[in-house]
Amino acid sequence: MSQQQAVLAVSTVIFALRSDPTTGISTVWIPVVRRIREPHEGRWALPGGPLRVDDDLEEAARSHLLETTGLTPKYLEQLYAFGKVGRSPGPRVVSIVYWALVESDEAARATVGENVTWLSTDELPELAFDHNLIVDYALWRLRTKMEYSRIAHAFLGDTFTLAQLREVHEAVRQKPLDPANFRRTIESSKTVVPTGEFVTGARHRPARLYRYDGSIDLADSGPLQ
């Protein structure tokens, strides 16, 4: 049953925003892959796999993510190491889990097939292993971190309107925000700069386009980077 060493794996919870096909409201979705062998054959699981001995942890997350889903994250951060004895049948597995944010329109173009699909975090089925707990924890981190850092930009393209940025916050925090107060909060944070361009075509006043100020880091990780 037990062997000399635990197996090390790296997995990633990837978040993207998608419009609900019925209501049209943006909500948080994750890509999952189907398990093609036991244990939990047939169930959906987080993308990931064993750590190759010459790969850095973050690099392993990034490359495995690209191979299975074709996605390149705009934000990637270590979440937690899950290592409880018995969390996986068979040999002991310790999973170092990352969480990532990808641009909405890149997510729309991402690989989907028989063995890869997107699931809404509002109504997740039972996933393989302890992956429901992992997603719950990643969602909690996303929501708390959204309140005090600027990671929302990672869901958007290079330029965006304040309405789009507000939509991201509303999707993640699951409540409407006052447009006037939101505007002032963002403007006083000095993290965005107006490009001078406007979005025309909608049947209302054109919205100013902004660009994220790259001289400020998305999230303060202290001494790590």
Next chain:
Amino acid sequence: MSQQQAVLAVSTVIFALRSDPTTGISTVWIPVVRRIREPHEGRWALPGGPLRVDDDLEEAARSHLLETTGLTPKYLEQLYAFGKVGRSPGPRVVSIVYWALVESDEAARATVGENVTWLSTDELPELAFDHNLIVDYALWRLRTKMEYSRIAHAFLGDTFTLAQLREVHEAVRQKPLDPANFRRTIESSKTVVPTGEFVTGARHRPARLYRYDGSIDLADSGPLQ
């Protein structure tokens, strides 16, 4: 050089408050152990060691900590998994690092000897491996978390005065706090309850003793516990 699997280790950054022998001011200290073999023989390192295959991660941190320093932490939380290729000479090592808080007077009683000592985080020497980076990151987490959670209690005994609790905050945040405003902040947080007892003996008005309200968790970890 490279082998099939990475080695998994668990280490812990243990924080306690100690009075500076010269100034008398409380500052943050950590216990370290001397490396008795290569690599980095003779250098100070964080307590830790390889993960036994049947131990849970947190349990491994706790038991290794007890064996080497004799300490039982009042607070223990996972910090980060450090796994950069080349962070240790020889086989690939991935370290899952925890951070812990221990009561000040328990720390004073802790094992000290030829191979275990306490170091002030204000003036750390060069430690083994990447342990300086790890301690810096743990300190950053301690300081940021002190601002929005109630972990300060873990440095104190069951009952304490507000002056003692304030001293903990001042030691960690490295700046003086207004006693009047500190009192109100703590009282409005509803995390402490007065015991009804007072500390007499000092040459000033007796200070009220408080107890931490156990029904509120020290730190909100979301879906994990």
Next chain:
DNA sequence: ACAAAAGTGTTTTGTTTACACCCATGA
């Protein structure tokens, strides 16, 4: 002209900070 969202102004409310001052004790 009208709807609809962009964007501005203003008032209210609450929280943080600064600091003056009274209280209870030991020496």
Next chain:
DNA sequence: TCATGGGTGTAAACAAAACACTTTTGT
């Protein structure tokens, strides 16, 4: 009675929330 820290009161400064109102477009 004096020094010392415990403990209370209060006003100013600042930040968050609520909401009325003006602007600019497409139809």
